Amino acid sequence: MALAYKWTVNQLNAKIHAEGHDNVVYNIHYSYTGSEGKYSYTLIGTMYLEYDPNTPFIPWADDQDFENVVIGWLEKGLDVVEMQKQIQSQVDLEKNPVDEDLYFTFNNPPAPPVEENEE
8 A cells, every 4th residue: 555645734924015915925834744544654844935026926815726836836846755755764664663662660660450349
């Protein structure tokens, strides 16, 4: 089974007014998750956008179409293939761990068993 990948746009930072436009997005906060069954791993990051006056301005909209535009910016500006390799590696480790966490318990003995009252 292959990993399914999903973008989540967590937040956008925008200039209220810049370059003659309102809501000029300059920073994207994102999550990129790969999942397969009960296994998943998420990369979280930010991507800075440089305003380019030679590119048509796309106005902010609180809808799926604009989110798709933002995801397009992410896919153009980030190394998605490398991100997918990192996610796959972490999911593989989750499926077949090579490390474990160990905890001291000698200072915290288990609670004594609760006696049941027989009636």
